[in-house]
Amino acid sequence: MEDHRAPDFPDLVFEVLDGLARVLGNQEGRVFLYPGSGTGAWEAAISNTLNRGDRVLMARFGQFSHLWVDMARRLGLDVVCVDVEWGEGVPVDEFERQLAADPTIKGVFVVHNETATGVTSDVAAVRRAMDATGSTALLYVDGVSSIASIDFRQDEWGVDLAVTGSQKGLMLPAGLGVLGVSQKALAAAETATMERCYFSFADMIATNDLGYFPYTPPVALLHGMSASLGRLFEEGLDEVFRRHHRLAEGVRRGVAAWGLDLCAKAPEWYSDTVTAIRVPEHVDGAAVCRIGYERYRTSFGGGLSKVAGKVFRIGHLGDLNEVSCLAALAAAEMSLADAGADVPLGAGVAAAQEYYRDATRDLAPVAVAAAPQSPDTRRTA
Numbered sequence: 001m002e003d004h005r006a007p008d009f010p011d012l013v014f015e016v017l018d019g020l021a022r023v024l025g026n027q028e029g030r031v032f033l034y035p036g037s038g039t040g041a042w043e044a045a046i047s048n049t050l051n052r053g054d055r056v057l058m059a060r061f062g063q064f065s066h067l068w069v070d071m072a073r074r075l076g077l078d079v080v081c082v083d084v085e086w087g088e089g090v091p092v093d094e095f096e097r098q099l100a101a102d103p104t105i106k107g108v109f110v111v112h113n114e115t116a117t118g119v120t121s122d123v124a125a126v127r128r129a130m131d132a133t134g135s136t137a138l139l140y141v142d143g144v145s146s147i148a149s150i151d152f153r154q155d156e157w158g159v160d161l162a163v164t165g166s167q168k169g170l171m172l173p174a175g176l177g178v179l180g181v182s183q184k185a186l187a188a189a190e191t192a193t194m195e196r197c198y199f200s201f202a203d204m205i206a207t208n209d210l211g212y213f214p215y216t217p218p219v220a221l222l223h224g225m226s227a228s229l230g231r232l233f234e235e236g237l238d239e240v241f242r243r244h245h246r247l248a249e250g251v252r253r254g255v256a257a258w259g260l261d262l263c264a265k266a267p268e269w270y271s272d273t274v275t276a277i278r279v280p281e282h283v284d285g286a287a288v289c290r291i292g293y294e295r296y297r298t299s300f301g302g303g304l305s306k307v308a309g310k311v312f313r314i315g316h317l318g319d320l321n322e323v324s325c326l327a328a329l330a331a332a333e334m335s336l337a338d339a340g341a342d343v344p345l346g347a348g349v350a351a352a353q354e355y356y357r358d359a360t361r362d363l364a365p366v367a368v369a370a371a372p373q374s375p376d377t378r379r380t381a
């Protein structure tokens with residue numbers, strides 16, 4: 001265990017917090033890091049900024065949006081929940097209608113990338129709807145499976161609370177909840193009355209300002225975060241987003257070649273970090289996952305709750321490249337075939353290969369250092 005009260009510890013803390021602010025596009029507010037996971041950062045966002053009984057507007061279209069609604073209710077919020085078909089995203093027009101009709105709404109909640117269905121929603125459009133109705137509500141965004149993989153702009157989109165965790169786009173083991181907070185949300189925290197203790201912004205600010213934490217932080221994960229941020233900045237965030245788009249598009253081409261449909265109902269919602277695939281009627285999606293794991297040592301995501309058995313998911317975020325995605329497609333083809341689907345082996349892989357060959361043609365080649373001459377070569381010469 002490294003000394004987290006050491007005089008040089010703040011160097012690491014400031015570096016990591018600054019780097020995360022860059023990833024979030026948050027230069028105006030501040031970033032908090034909690035030992036925990038994305039779910040802990042959800043709770044930190046709510047408990048610091050709202051009061052019991054506050055009315056909030058949420059939409060439910062997948063397992064993660066469902067769980068956030070559940071948490072909000074259990075914490076005593078008065079949740080107006082818009083149910084949307086799974087496979088669609090945040091209903092911006094309906095949100096605008098609700099906000100216009102009810103100026104008492106204190107918070108608007110958006111799951112940017114619904115990991116259960118492979119659906120990405122338009123956060124900027126939600127902000128425009130809020131502004132159009134003159135809403136003064138805070139905007140809460142779950143970016144757990146988008147941040148650091150899909151473009152995210154906290155300041156520009158007016159996101160007041162932005163949530164993620166260490167184990168997805170940030171490429172680390174689980175154990176850190178990340179929360180980007182706007183100035184408006186920091187001000188709300190000073191008057192909000194919901195109970196909070198471990199997640200208190202005020203306690204965090206008092207110690208973070210000096211480069212420390214109010215309690216023991218997971219020091220190894222802070223070093224890991226420093227390494228992850230270094231990798232993201234070395235590749236360049238724009239290039240990271242382009243890579244995720246390219247990888248996802250190849251996976252989608254593969255799925256199309258199988259003749260299967262995505263869970264996401266329209267291209268505007270296609271996620272660049274996870275693809276949820278509808279299995280044929282007579283095939284059990286859970287069997288595809290089980291076979292993938294047991295025979296091919298490959299972890300696919302299963303269908304959760306409403307889409308259990310109907311979909312399986314290929315995750316493609318973080319530390320991966322074209323070849324990782326081709327391997328996933330190959331394993332998926334074998335698992336689908338073993339589970340009884342009429343999927344021609346190699347079809348999806350070939351479609352993705354064609355796309356990747358084309359899409360990588362203009363990328364800068366990876367710099368390869370000149371091989372040192374071996375003593376043997378010199379002797380021959």
Ligand SMILES: *Cc1c(COP(=O)(O)O)cnc(C)c1O
Nearest residue numbers: 037038039064113115144145165
């Ligand atoms: C993984 C995930 C979560 C849950 O985060 P934990 O780190 O497991 O608590 C929340 N929302 C989304 C969109 C996720 O993908």
